[in-house]
């Protein structure tokens with residue numbers, strides 16, 4: 001196990017009570033094992049009793065620092081969620097971590113997926129995480145806690161009946177984060193990356209066929225996202241250890257392992273890039289963009305209430321995280337490159353792409369509200385210069 005190989009702290013989550021839905025197989029079993037390695041009491045809440053019991057037996061036989069419990073449940077049933085809540089409170093008195101991992105993946109074109117499959121997908125992929133959050137949140141307000149959501153990678157054709165609720169789950173997480181600020185509860189979304197679990201492999205076969213390409217071609221298009229179940233699952237567990245830094249964010253398992261130093265792909269990448277990249281230029285471009293953002297952020301704070309609310313919520317919608325968290329992320333990158341640590345920076349291509357898209361979106365907004373032609377021209381020019389700088393960074397990464 002990657003945790004063992006790296007001598008990761010076996011007491012990192014000692015006696016924490018962790019509930020993971022759909023923990024009987026795929027990424028969930030790997031996550032349960034990682035939580036148990038770190039000393040947690042893990043409750044696998046799973047509809048498939050055979051899968052759940054087998055996972056419990058397998059992990060407990062490994063004699064790790066924590067222990068796995070199994071609770072059979074259909075999370076679409078509110079009464080069963082009530083029973084699960086009672087079971088956890090009676091046996092453990094509290095819940096520290098909720099991982100909304102269970103999912104179903106109805107496949108097919110929008111006009112062919114039956115409405116009952118849409119309903120079931122809603123029930124498992126969105127309604128259940130909402131129910132579980134509602135059920136446990138008040139107890140967590142007393143003891144503190146962490147609520148984790150598991151989104152998907154990106155909207156994919158022929159997977160609409162799944163993706164739509166995964167995206168909604170992420171938005172739910174974003175709004176929840178704002179509502180629970182200051183309560184001691186932390187929430188974030190973690191995407192595992194693409195893992196060849198049975199469910200994912202079946203989905204790829206159907207999508208590739210529907211798109212008229214081979215599965216190999218499809219996998220090739222996902223190359224950057226493919227990871228193994230262990231990395232994805234360990235990512236869940238390590239993210240909980242580092243939860244404070246991820247509050248309100250949308251992260252990936254792989255990124256968590258890099259942040260924690262468990263994998264160092266980026267260092268190799270940075271070494272191999274060291275020879276080709278003009279780091280002075282990169283640093284200059286980034287600093288100028290960071291200064292632009294810091295200025296904007298300060299100005300936004302001074303806006304009137306309604307306008308301020310619009311800007312911040314629009315930023316979050318476009319960027320997938322609150323402006324405040326983005327600012328922290330930029331400051332952290334700035335600090336790292338000042339120390340000549342380029343690993344995280346070189347791994348932030350997606351963030352720069354989103355940033356560029358955000359300014360492109362601002363140009364569109366500008367066309368709508370700026371009536372003064374000269375002002376419109378000069379603001380558009382300015383935004384375009386920031387887009388060019390971002391594009392230059394993206395090209396290098």
Ligand SMILES: NC(=O)c1ccc[n+]([C@@H]2O[C@H](COP(=O)([O-])OP(=O)(O)OC[C@H]3O[C@@H](n4cnc5c(N)ncnc54)[C@H](O)[C@@H]3O)[C@@H](O)[C@H]2O)c1
Nearest residue numbers: 022026027046047074075101102103152194195197199200
């Ligand atoms: N595998 C991937 O490539 C990938 C990519 C992006 C996101 N994800 C997300 O990661 C998570 C795990 O994915 P996976 O590939 O390991 O999935 P999986 O299908 O292997 O596991 C999902 C588990 O949820 C359980 N489940 C389904 N309906 C349930 C219900 N009503 N009540 C209780 N349990 C139920 C299933 O029995 C199963 O054990 C999912 O949320 C998935 O959306 C996976």
